[in-house]
Amino acid sequence: MKKVHLSKVILYVILIVYAVITVYPFLWALFASIKPYSEIVGSGLKLLPHNPTLENFKYIFTQDPLFPKWVINSIVIAVVGTVLNVIFNSMCGYALARLHFPGRKTLFMIVMICIMVPAQILLIPNYLIMKQLGLLDSYAALIIPSAINFSYIFMMRQFFISFPTEIEEAAELDGLSRLMIFFRIVIPMARASVGTQAIFVFLAFWNDFMKPLLYVTSQEKYTLTLGLQSFQSQHATQWNYIMAAAIVTIIPIVIMYILLNKYFMKGMKIGGDK
Amino acid sequence: MKKKGEKLQGLIFSLPALIILFIFTLLPILYSFYLSFNKVNLVGDISYNFVGLGNYIKALRDPRVIVAIQNTLKYVIIVVPAQTLLALLLAYILNSGIKFQTGFRTLLFLPTLTSSSALTMIFMFLFSVNGPINKMLVGVGILNQPVGFLYDSKTVLYAIIIMNVWSTVPMFMTIYLAGLQDIPKTMYEAAEIDGANAFQRLVKITVPQLVPVTNYIVMVGLASTFQLFDQTYIVSGGSGGPNNATLTLSLIIYQYAFKTFGTIGYASAIAVVLTLFIFILTMILRKFSNENVTGEGLD
Numbered sequence: 001m002k003k004v005h006l007s008k009v010i011l012y013v014i015l016i017v018y019a020v021i022t023v024y025p026f027l028w029a030l031f032a033s034i035k036p037y038s039e040i041v042g043s044g045l046k047l048l049p050h051n052p053t054l055e056n057f058k059y060i061f062t063q064d065p066l067f068p069k070w071v072i073n074s075i076v077i078a079v080v081g082t083v084l085n086v087i088f089n090s091m092c093g094y095a096l097a098r099l100h101f102p103g104r105k106t107l108f109m110i111v112m113i114c115i116m117v118p119a120q121i122l123l124i125p126n127y128l129i130m131k132q133l134g135l136l137d138s139y140a141a142l143i144i145p146s147a148i149n150f151s152y153i154f155m156m157r158q159f160f161i162s163f164p165t166e167i168e169e170a171a172e173l174d175g176l177s178r179l180m181i182f183f184r185i186v187i188p189m190a191r192a193s194v195g196t197q198a199i200f201v202f203l204a205f206w207n208d209f210m211k212p213l214l215y216v217t218s219q220e221k222y223t224l225t226l227g228l229q230s231f232q233s234q235h236a237t238q239w240n241y242i243m244a245a246a247i248v249t250i251i252p253i254v255i256m257y258i259l260l261n262k263y264f265m266k267g268m269k270i271g272g273d274k
Numbered sequence: 275m276k277k278k279g280e281k282l283q284g285l286i287f288s289l290p291a292l293i294i295l296f297i298f299t300l301l302p303i304l305y306s307f308y309l310s311f312n313k314v315n316l317v318g319d320i321s322y323n324f325v326g327l328g329n330y331i332k333a334l335r336d337p338r339v340i341v342a343i344q345n346t347l348k349y350v351i352i353v354v355p356a357q358t359l360l361a362l363l364l365a366y367i368l369n370s371g372i373k374f375q376t377g378f379r380t381l382l383f384l385p386t387l388t389s390s391s392a393l394t395m396i397f398m399f400l401f402s403v404n405g406p407i408n409k410m411l412v413g414v415g416i417l418n419q420p421v422g423f424l425y426d427s428k429t430v431l432y433a434i435i436i437m438n439v440w441s442t443v444p445m446f447m448t449i450y451l452a453g454l455q456d457i458p459k460t461m462y463e464a465a466e467i468d469g470a471n472a473f474q475r476l477v478k479i480t481v482p483q484l485v486p487v488t489n490y491i492v493m494v495g496l497a498s499t500f501q502l503f504d505q506t507y508i509v510s511g512g513s514g515g516p517n518n519a520t521l522t523l524s525l526i527i528y529q530y531a532f533k534t535f536g537t538i539g540y541a542s543a544i545a546v547v548l549t550l551f552i553f554i555l556t557m558i559l560r561k562f563s564n565e566n567v568t569g570e571g572l573d
Contacts, residue, residue, distance in 0.1 A: 007472075011367045015378055018364060022382050022444065028406060029396045041404045045413065092291035101284025107292070114299055116556050120501055120524065121549035124531045124542050125302035125309065128320065145298035148291045178283045207389035209504045214532065225391035229508050232395060239399050246392040253387045261380065265448075 026250070032243040033057070040239050056244035067245065069220050070227035074249075077142050077223060078205040084147040085201045086194055092148070093156025094182060097163075108157070114150040119210075127214055141215035142223070146205070152197045159193045160186075196267040199260055206253060224249045306549075309542035316538060329543035339544065341518045342526040345431060349502055349522065352435050353442075354495045358488065360443045365450035366480065379448065385441040386448075390504035397437045398424060398509065424509055427519035434505050434520065442498075446491050453487035454480070493559035500552050503528065523548050 027047060032040050033056055035049040060067045095101065096108050126145050127136070135141045163186070171181045187194060212226040222230065228245055235241050257264060310329055312322040333339050364382070368375050385393065400407050401423040408420035423429045457480065465475050503524035506514065514521030514529070523544065530541035 008372075011370060011372060015364070015367055015372065019378060019381055021440070022384060025393075025396050025400055025440075026384055026388075028400065032399065045406055045409050088290040088294070091287045095284045095287035099280050099284035099287060101281045101288075104284060107288060110295070110300075114295070116553060116560070117299070117303065118497060118501060118549050118552045120527070120552070121306050121545055122299060122302045124527075124538060124545060125305035126298055127531070128305070128309075128316075128538075129297065129302060144294065148294045153291060178279075179286070182287075203387065207391070209389065209391045209508075213507070214528075225389050228391045228395055232398070232508075233511060237402065237404075239402070239404075242395055243399060246395045249392045250388050254384070257383070257387055264383070 029243045029246055029250075032239055033247045034244075035240060037238060037240045040243075056240045057248070060241055060245050060248070064231075064241075066219055066222070066227065067231070070222050070224045071248065073139070073221060074206060074224040077139055078202050080139070081143045081146055081205040082198050082202045084143065085149055085152065086198050088148045089152040089197060090156045090187060090190065090194060091182070092153045093158075094160050094186065096153070096157040097160035098165075111150050111153050115154060123210070123214055130215060136215055137217050137221060139221070142205075142208075142211055146208075146211070149197075149201060149204075152201065155197065156190070156193060159190060163190070192263070192266065195260065195263045199256065199263050200267050202256075203253065206249075306542050306546055309539050310546045311543075312539045313536065314539040314542075315536055317535070322539075325539070329540045330547070332540060333544050333547070338518065338521065338526060339523075342514075342521045342523045345518075345520065346500060346502065346522045349431065349435060350496065350499045353439055353499050354492060356435075356439045357442050357446055357495060358491055360439065361446035361450050361491065362484070362488075364443065364447045365454055366476070368447070368451055369454040379451065382444040382447065384444070386445045388441070390441075391508060393437065393441055394505050394508040397433070401433050425516055427515075427517035430509065430516065430519050434502075434509060438499075438502075438505060442495070446495070449491060450484065450487060453484050457483045489559055493556055496559070497552050497556055500548065 031047055031049055034052045034054065036051065036053055036055065039050055092111075096104060096111070122145070130136050130141050130145070135144065167185060167189070168181050171185050172178075176184070207225060208223070209225045209229075212223045216222060216226065219227075219230065224245075228242070228249060231245055232242050308322075311324060311326060313325050313328070315321045315323075368378060372378075399405055402408070403420040403422050407423070408417070411417040412420060421429065423433045461479050461483075462475055465479055470478065501524050502522045506520040506522050506525050507528070510516070510520045510525075512525075512529070512533070514525050527541045527545045527548070530537040530544065
C-alpha cells in the first residue's frame with residue numbers, strides 16, 4: 001500500500017518538473033516583456049519584475065514604425081487564408097464524398113499522395129511561378145498557394161461520407177440549388193469539423209515563417225513571425241522590446257486556445273497538424 | 275437527369291481546389307525536376323541551360339553540402355528518439371490515473387501553439403550571455419563565466435536540439451495519450467489477474483499496442499526534422515554559422531536558391547533529393563502505420 005503511494009508521488013514530481021520546464025520559458029518571456037532593459041540584464045535570476053511597466057509594449061506599438069503593420073498583415077493573411085481554406089477544402093471534400101463526377105477517383109488519389117509531399121519541393125518552383133504571375137511580395141503570395149490543404153480536404157471527405165443524405169434531399173425538394181444547400185444547410189451542420197480545420201489552418205498561417213521569408217521582400221509587408229526576426233537583428237540585444245513583440249504574437253493564439261479548447265483536442269486526435 | 279447535374283456540380287465544387295492543386299502543387303513538382311536538370315539564370319528573362327545530372331553530381335562533391343548532411347543527420351538522430359521516448363513517458367504517466375490530467379495536458383500544449391519564430395527568440399534570450407541559463411550555470415558553479423552558447427560552433431546545434439525537443443514533445447505526447455486511451459482496459463485487467471507487474475504490463479501490453487502510433491510519430495518526426503529550417507535560420511541570421519555549425523539541408527537549399535546567383539537549378543537538385551528521400555521514408559513507414567492513427571477512417 002505504501003509502495004503504491006510512493007510511486008504515485010514520483011510520477012507527480014516528474015510531471016510537475018516537466019510542466020515547470022515547459023512553462024518557465026513563457027513566464028520568463030512574459031515577465032521580461034514588462035521589465036525595463038536594465039532589470040532584464042542586471043537582475044540575476046529573479047523572475048518577477050521589480051518595477052513592472054508597459055513601456056516596452058508602448059514602444060513597439062507607437063515608436064516602431066513597422067510593428068503595428070506586421071500585426072495587421074498577420075491578421076489579414078491568417079483570416080483570409082483560413083476562410084478560403086474552410087470553403088475550398090469543405091467543397092472539395094464534399095465533392096469527393098458525395099458527387100459522382102468524372103475523375104473523382106483520380107482526384108482522390110492525387111489528394112492522398114499530396115498529403116505526403118514535403119513542402120520543401122514546392123518552395124523554389126512556386127517562387128518562380130509567382131514571379132511570372134507577378135504575385136511576389138504581396139498578401140496573395142502567402143495566401144493563394146496555401147488556400148487549400150490536402151489533409152483537411154481528406155478530413156472533410158471522411159466527414160461527409162457519413163453525413164445523412166435525407167436532409168439534403170428534403171432541401172432539394174424545396175427547390176434549393178446544390179450550392180445553396182451546401183452553404184446554408186450542410187456547412188452549418190458540419191460545424192465541429194469546420195471549426196477544427198479552421199483553428200489548425202489559422203495556426204499554420206499565423207506561425208508560418210518560411211513562406212513569408214521567401215515570398216515577401218518589403219518590410220512593410222512582413223508578417224509578425226518574419227518581423228520578429230528582423231526586429232531582433234535591428235534591436236540586437238534589446239530583449240525588453242523583443243520579448244514584448246514575441247508575447248504579442250503568442251497572446252492571440254493562447255486566447256483562442258482557451259476559448260476553443262475542445263476543437264484543439266479534437267484536431268489532435270485526428271492526427272495532429274501535418 | 276440527376277446524374278448529369280452531378281457531373282457539373284462535382285466540377286464546380288472541386289474547381290477551386292483543382293486550380294490551386296494544379297498551379298501550386300502538381301506543376302511545381304514537375305517544374306522542380308526540370309529546374310534540377312538545368313543551370314537557370316534569373317537575371318532578365320529566365321533562361322535554362324540543360325546540364326543533365328550535372329547539378330546532382332556537383333552536390334555530391336560540394337563540401338558545404340556534406341557538412342549540411344552531417345548536421346542534419348546529427349540533428350535527426352538525436353531529436354527523433356529523444357522526442358519520441360519523452361513523449362511516450364509523459365503520456366504514460368498522464369494516463370496512469372493521475373489527477374489533473376486535463377490541466378497538465380492543457381498546460382503542456384503551450385509550445386505547440388507558439389510559432390517557431392517566437393520560440394526561437396525566447397530561447398535566444400534564455401541562452402544569451404545575460405540570460406537565465408548562463409546565470410543559473412554560473413550561479414551553481416558549473417560554469418566559471420557566461421558562455422555564448424549560440425555563438426560557439428560546439429554548442430549551438432545542441433542548443434537548437436534542446437529547444438526543438440522541448441517544443442515538439444507535447445504534441446507527440448498528446449497523440450500518444452489518445453493512443454493509450456484506445457487500449458482496452460480488459461487487457462490490463464487480464465494481465466493483472468495473471469500476476470504481471472506494472473513494468474511487465476508496460477513492456478508486454480502498452481508498447482506493442484502502441485506500435486502503430488509510434489510509427490506515425492516517428493514518421494512525422496523524421497519528415498519534420500529532416501526539413502529543419504526556421505530555427506537554424508533565425509539563430510544564424512541565415513548564414514548557417516558559426517563555422518557552418520547550423521547549416522542544414524533546408525538552409526543550404528535556401529542559400530543556393532535565393533542568396534547566390536545562378537544556382538537555383540543546383541538548389542532544386544538538392545531539394546529534389548531531400549524530398550524524394552523524405553517521401554520514400556514516409557511511404558515505407560506509412561505502410562506499417564495504423565490507418566486510424568494517420569486519420570484515415572476516422573469520423
